[in-house]
Amino acid sequence: MSSRTSWIPYALIAPSVLFLAAFFLVPLVQTVWLSFSGDEGLSLVNYQRMAGDLNFSLAIQNTFLLTLVVVPIQVALALVMATMVSKLEKGRDIALWILTIPLGISDLAAGLAWLSLLQNTGYLNSALYALGIIPGPVGWLSQETPWSLFAAIAMAEIWRATAIVLVILIAGLQLIPKEFSEAAEIFGAQPWTRFRRITLPLLKPSLQSALILRTVLAFEVFAVVYALGGRNFPVLAGEAYTWQNENQNYGVAAAYAVLIMAISLAATALYLRVLRTRPEQLP
Amino acid sequence: MADIVIDRVVKEFGSFRALQEVSLNVRDGEFVALLGPSGCGKTTLLRIIAGLEKQDSGRIVIGGRDVSELAPRKRGLAMVFQNYAVFPHMTVFENVAFGLRMQKVTQDEVKRKVERAAALLHIEGYLDRYPAKLSGGQRQRVAVARALAVEPAVLLMDEPLSNLDALLRLEMRTELKAVLREAGTTTIYVTHDQTEAMGLADRIAVMYGGRIDQIGTPLEVYATPATRFVGGFLGSPPMNFIKVRCAQGTARIGDTALPCPAAGGEMELGLRGEDASLASNGSGIPFDVRVVEPMGSHLLLTGAIDGQLARIVAPPTATVTAGERVGLTVDPARLTWIDGATGRAVARA
Known part of the structure; x- marks a missing residue:
């Protein structure tokens, strides 16, 4: 009996392990290998070429800037929304459902939706023109208007992906027994103090998950940027795409992919360290 | 120190009438137990006194001050919850100090009052630990110490011993009585356990179906029940x-x-x-x-x-x-x- 039960768990997880190995692990190793291979075996030539490229530092700068602006705003917004939604007595499910609609839209479609709003002949310009605020079409998304392009991309990203943070935080809020907040209230804590001293610390594990997920995805940002700005706003994943498809240089594309992975891993490690909850502080 | 007047308090949840014109006077320094089966409205009444729940009509007057419309933090009371509600991310010291910190008491004063409350509840040895490292009984002591540290005029307790095992409950009951007698705090204590109510309270209010069937000293309520329910529930x-x-x-x-x-x-x-x-x-x-x-x-x-x-x-x-x-x-x-x-x-x- 024991000899039979010992292999059953392994047999049961084998299909998913094999699946992940075949479609995840193998390409990962291949990509890393590809990024380090030159004409004569192992070399850093792909990385040198990546770093020497005109768009490289711009892509790094843009990706980090976008992440640093978008993620904190998303977390702050999601915290406010989650707090409000969890206070609802009626219609909480409907509100949550509406707030999470953007999650069901692919990022390219989301980018195209914002493009139809913001392009020269888009809804925004039509509305502003109809109101007499602008004399004719204004370009919001061109190379000459980098800040409005950046703002548009940031806004589209915030609109598209805040809901995933919201969902994680709402789940986390529901895990906190309401007695903690009630006890704090009885003992004299104002709403803001309760949020800061009770809710936020107890929400830390959920905040950590949400931050890791959102930051990793923010470093991979591509489709929304591509739809709104094309290469006017270079980002890391966009450069990988360009090197892969337009330049047909798989080595440099792989180097970009490995760089994105390294940044994501570093961010994850940072969050795990900074936002760790000591076991004795868990509820 | 303060007396409590509960004046014709009504609470409805949808079409369900949880409290039907409940009135009760608690004297300054008195210990009153709200005793009744689950669903009788005793916890709802306690939460209305605390301000955590809003009554549909009626008044709560504490120490001559109508607090019916005030937020819980402005009512000058402390509370011990059924599942302790001791903050897991704070040390025992910070838990006991929480109410004092909210009152912006000086650091020296906080230390002095926390140490006194901790000594009263015999938790001096655990002040720098986190609650997860404590047993249920110790956490309950922390919750009581946190409530007593602010020297409240009114102390509300919601089935504070029900999560403890039988032996510990008996021990805590005796200790609680001694501690609260010393503190002289006006106390309202919700319980479904008649022996707890009999042993602790100066007077017992027996609740049933959203009203108080009888209020009296433990011996009065026991020997001369006002209703069939009271006689059947006690003893x-x-x-x-x-x-x-x-x-x-x-x-x-x-x-x-x-x-x-x-x-x-x-x-x-x-x-x-x-x-x-x-x-x-x-x-x-x-x-x-x-x-x-x-x-x-x-x-x-x-x-x-x-x-x-x-x-x-x-x-x-x-x-x-x-x-x-x-x-x-x-x-x-x-x-x-x-x-x-x-x-x-x-x-x-």
């Missing part, structure tokens, strides 16, 4: 109720005639198990013994009086066997008469 075994017919001020069970209230008609005779004694010669009210349970301190006899279930407490040395018919003598002064129709006690003529 172990609960009060026996024997249906009798009362005519011309006399009720008959077997050959025994008992004086009953003049009102007459269909009544129930309320008899505490320990208020009946076994007659030496088998005379008195006939009692058919079905089961004899030796409990150590006494014998618990279960059987029938006039075909109706009854439990009688007999001395441990009594010789009674199952299947036997014994005679009971009762002191008419210790009987309760319940109107069969209303379920309320009727005063003896």
Whole structure:
């Protein structure tokens, strides 16, 4: 009996392990290998070429800037929304459902939706023109208007992906027994103090998950940027795409992919360290 | 220190009336237990006093100040929750200090008051630990210390001992009584455990179906229940109720005639198990013994009086066997008469 039960768990997880190995692990190793291979075996030539490229530092700068602006705003917004939604007595499910609609839209479609709003002949310009605020079409998304392009991309990203943070935080809020907040209230804590001293610390594990997920995805940002700005706003994943498809240089594309992975891993490690909850502080 | 006036408080949840015009006066420094089965409204009433729940009508007055519309933090009270609600991310010291910190008390004062509360509850040794490292009993002590540290005028306790095991509960009960007597805080204590209420409270308010059936000292409530429910809820075994017919001020069970209230008609005779004694010669009210349970301190006899279930407490040395018919003598002064129709006690003529 024991000899039979010992292999059953392994047999049961084998299909998913094999699946992940075949479609995840193998390409990962291949990509890393590809990024380090030159004409004569192992070399850093792909990385040198990546770093020497005109768009490289711009892509790094843009990706980090976008992440640093978008993620904190998303977390702050999601915290406010989650707090409000969890206070609802009626219609909480409907509100949550509406707030999470953007999650069901692919990022390219989301980018195209914002493009139809913001392009020269888009809804925004039509509305502003109809109101007499602008004399004719204004370009919001061109190379000459980098800040409005950046703002548009940031806004589209915030609109598209805040809901995933919201969902994680709402789940986390529901895990906190309401007695903690009630006890704090009885003992004299104002709403803001309760949020800061009770809710936020107890929400830390959920905040950590949400931050890791959102930051990793923010470093991979591509489709929304591509739809709104094309290469006017270079980002890391966009450069990988360009090197892969337009330049047909798989080595440099792989180097970009490995760089994105390294940044994501570093961010994850940072969050795990900074936002760790000591076991004795868990509820 | 403060007295509490609960004035015709009504609370409805949808169409369900959780509290029906509940009124109660608690004197300064008094310990009142709200006792009742689950769903009787006792926790709802406590949460309304705390301000965590809003009453639909009625007033709460604490120390002469109408607090009905005030936020919990402005009512000058402290509370101990059923599941402790000790903050897991703070040390025991910070937990006990929480209320003082909210009052912006100076650092020295915080330290002094926390240490005094900790000493009172015997948790001085754990002040720098986190609650997860403590047992249930210790966490409960932290919760009580946190409440007492702010020296509240009013202390509310919501089934504070119900999550502890039986032995610890008994120990904490004794200790709580001593600590609260020393502090002299006006206390309202919610419980469904009659022994807790009997042991701790100056007065017990027995709640049932969203109203207070009776309020009185533990002995009053026990000996002279105002309703059939109160008699049946308090005491172990609960009060026996024997249906009798009362005519011309006399009720008959077997050959025994008992004086009953003049009102007459269909009544129930309320008899505490320990208020009946076994007659030496088998005379008195006939009692058919079905089961004899030796409990150590006494014998618990279960059987029938006039075909109706009854439990009688007999001395441990009594010789009674199952299947036997014994005679009971009762002191008419210790009987309760319940109107069969209303379920309320009727005063003896």
